[in-house]
Amino acid sequence: MRGPAGRRSPVHELAATVVPALALLVVLVVAILVITSLAGGYDAVAVMRAFWRGSFGSSDALLSSTLVRATPLILAGLAVAFAFRAGILNIGAEGQILAGAAAATTVALTLADRPAALVITAALVAGAAGGAAWALLPAILLRWFGVLDVISTIMMNFVALHGVGYLVRGPLQEVLGIYPQSSTLPDAVHLPMMVPGTRLHLGFALALVVSIALAVILRSTAAGFRIRVTGENPFAARIAGGIDVQRTGMRVFLMSGAIAGLAGAIEVLGVTFALYENLSPGFGYTAIAVALLGALDPVRVMLSGIFFGALEAGAGAMQRDAGVPSVLVSVIQAMIILGLLATAWWRAKRAAAPPPVPGASEGERLDEATAG
Amino acid sequence: MIDVAAPFLEATVRTATPLALAALGEMVAERAGVINIGVEGAIIAGAFGALVGAGAAGLGAGFALAIVAGCLVSMVFAVFVVALRADQIITGAAVTLLGLGLTGVLYRTMYGASGAALSIPTTGVLVIPVISELPWVGRALFAQPVTTYLLYALTPALAWWLYRTHAGLALRAVGESPDAARAAGVRPDRIRVAAMLFGGALAGLAGATLVLAQAGTFAEGMSAGRGFIAIAVVALGSWSPWRTLLAAVLFGAGFATQTLLQALGWDVPYQIFLALPYLLALAALAGAAGRARAPAALGRSN
Numbered sequence: 001m002r003g004p005a006g007r008r009s010p011v012h013e014l015a016a017t018v019v020p021a022l023a024l025l026v027v028l029v030v031a032i033l034v035i036t037s038l039a040g041g042y043d044a045v046a047v048m049r050a051f052w053r054g055s056f057g058s059s060d061a062l063l064s065s066t067l068v069r070a071t072p073l074i075l076a077g078l079a080v081a082f083a084f085r086a087g088i089l090n091i092g093a094e095g096q097i098l099a100g101a102a103a104a105t106t107v108a109l110t111l112a113d114r115p116a117a118l119v120i121t122a123a124l125v126a127g128a129a130g131g132a133a134w135a136l137l138p139a140i141l142l143r144w145f146g147v148l149d150v151i152s153t154i155m156m157n158f159v160a161l162h163g164v165g166y167l168v169r170g171p172l173q174e175v176l177g178i179y180p181q182s183s184t185l186p187d188a189v190h191l192p193m194m195v196p197g198t199r200l201h202l203g204f205a206l207a208l209v210v211s212i213a214l215a216v217i218l219r220s221t222a223a224g225f226r227i228r229v230t231g232e233n234p235f236a237a238r239i240a241g242g243i244d245v246q247r248t249g250m251r252v253f254l255m256s257g258a259i260a261g262l263a264g265a266i267e268v269l270g271v272t273f274a275l276y277e278n279l280s281p282g283f284g285y286t287a288i289a290v291a292l293l294g295a296l297d298p299v300r301v302m303l304s305g306i307f308f309g310a311l312e313a314g315a316g317a318m319q320r321d322a323g324v325p326s327v328l329v330s331v332i333q334a335m336i337i338l339g340l341l342a343t344a345w346w347r348a349k350r351a352a353a354p355p356p357v358p359g360a361s362e363g364e365r366l367d368e369a370t371a372g
Numbered sequence: 373m374i375d376v377a378a379p380f381l382e383a384t385v386r387t388a389t390p391l392a393l394a395a396l397g398e399m400v401a402e403r404a405g406v407i408n409i410g411v412e413g414a415i416i417a418g419a420f421g422a423l424v425g426a427g428a429a430g431l432g433a434g435f436a437l438a439i440v441a442g443c444l445v446s447m448v449f450a451v452f453v454v455a456l457r458a459d460q461i462i463t464g465a466a467v468t469l470l471g472l473g474l475t476g477v478l479y480r481t482m483y484g485a486s487g488a489a490l491s492i493p494t495t496g497v498l499v500i501p502v503i504s505e506l507p508w509v510g511r512a513l514f515a516q517p518v519t520t521y522l523l524y525a526l527t528p529a530l531a532w533w534l535y536r537t538h539a540g541l542a543l544r545a546v547g548e549s550p551d552a553a554r555a556a557g558v559r560p561d562r563i564r565v566a567a568m569l570f571g572g573a574l575a576g577l578a579g580a581t582l583v584l585a586q587a588g589t590f591a592e593g594m595s596a597g598r599g600f601i602a603i604a605v606v607a608l609g610s611w612s613p614w615r616t617l618l619a620a621v622l623f624g625a626g627f628a629t630q631t632l633l634q635a636l637g638w639d640v641p642y643q644i645f646l647a648l649p650y651l652l653a654l655a656a657l658a659g660a661a662g663r664a665r666a667p668a669a670l671g672r673s674n
Contacts, residue, residue: 036477036481039481040477040481041481089461089671091409091461091465137654141654141657141658145657145658147654147657147658148407148666148670148671150407150409150461150671151407151603151604151607151657151666152654152657154409154600154603154604155604155607155650155651155653155654156650156654157600158597158600158601158604158646158647158650159647159650159651162643162646162647163643163647165643165646166641166643166644169641169643170641285465285468285469288461288462288465289465289466289469292462325476325477325480325481327472327473327476327477327480327592328473328476328477329473330469330470330472330473330476331469331470331473331474331477332473333466333469333473334466334467334469334470334473335470337462337463337465337466337469338448338452338463338466338470341452341456341458341459341462341463341466342452342456342458344458345456345457345458
């Protein structure tokens, strides 16, 4: 199947896995919406219509809601997926997003009167650096002290939250000193729009670029190979591959933080235009679902990010127009993750079972040959 | 001084109570090698269970339904982690989303979007005569809701059980090396499921404390990250019952400092005190490598 002769092109492979998955997802979402409507006494048709209208129903919904919402989800999803690929459990995207947003806001407000292109670039770079800096401590703790990445990144999320809480009531508070948020960024340093007349900013294009860049790195570079091997079998990577597993892990951790930080910077420069505590409604946690649904593959993570963006945009419209609580999205997200886990278990079980037909497969004949 | 310190200590213990309950449950699960970041989901489920139970049949039913709800959420986690050998972190994240989402949807459909003024019975504080008159700490320790007193009994009981009984030894063995434990005739899966259910029950009680002893009502997402804080508490408490209790008090003090500074009118950035316990926990994990060491098999599926 995977031999050189039978190798399918990436596009075909994508189509073969994405289409059935998408069909299943749509069925799942519709089923949950119908069940909720029936249980809660809502008009199921109206619910569905509102959901569609808010997500894909019009070019405005798609460009100004779905794709805008998808942007931070794609980037945070990529950050999580990239780390997971190297076996790093970065649950800290949420904190890294906040750190990136804080760094970008600081730079953008400080440089505000310089040329716009310079300010925007500097703010984006600062955001990535801020996110990487936020991942640095967990990375150091993991490499030299063996502190579990899960635990340290969860703690750093809270430190970031309280840090931003301090900034927006202290040094970065708006001029009047009333609201816990930073001053609004001047119009000149907002991210340019991709499509005039919509809210779709350049950040979406950046997210696509990052996802393609990661795909290339993982598939076709030596560094990408080291990352994949480190994640799949750190022991073999070290013994047989001569790979410095620790250093690879550390680099991936920092890069994952940088991607999440970039998401925070883009959110500030393209959507909120100011720093405040609730800047991220849990993007960093949803990112785990995005990464998993995308099977940790950068291109598929991008599609999965758009799917989740549509889900959240549709849910917003559903609450406004049909009265169904939008927190239903969390239930759908949870069901998707649990469904994926159950499928993975079922597949592994089937793969482990002896083949039902006589005549073993090619791989097993090879095993017998070498064993005999 | 004492008129400022006494309310501060009282607030510290009040905030620490749900944290300590959830953290002790999580500590037991983690000693069995299971890191459950779904505690957040179990706490919010417990809170909602407390609302429904207390609204329908009084306080006792409130606490009972909170425990049941916490256990149910942990059961979902346990099925995936133990039976399906799924990744603990990913499952935990899903379970948290499930708990937050389901309670939100149920709350809105059952009680209306406005949330209406809900009147449910609350526990209030149970003042223990004489000793609650002690200066400084009297009211902080002995004029608290009943779940605080539960902690006074639970912590020593857990310490005894964990270090002085065969069952406790078996649990710790499973957390260090499931294979070795299996070879010694222990069934790791059973012990892990039991530990997760215990954690779920305590998380449910933590949620019930929020509703029945503190807020007097339910709000969407009122667990407010306490499940994740509980994981930090366990780490700062270096996986031991007494130190976990102490760590919860420290986190509680961090929160109470915010109110204290506002009461004193001092213009000090209180966020430092909110963030400090997390930094201390990280330092404890890094510095005292010998003492604050996680169970060896923590987070592994097999």
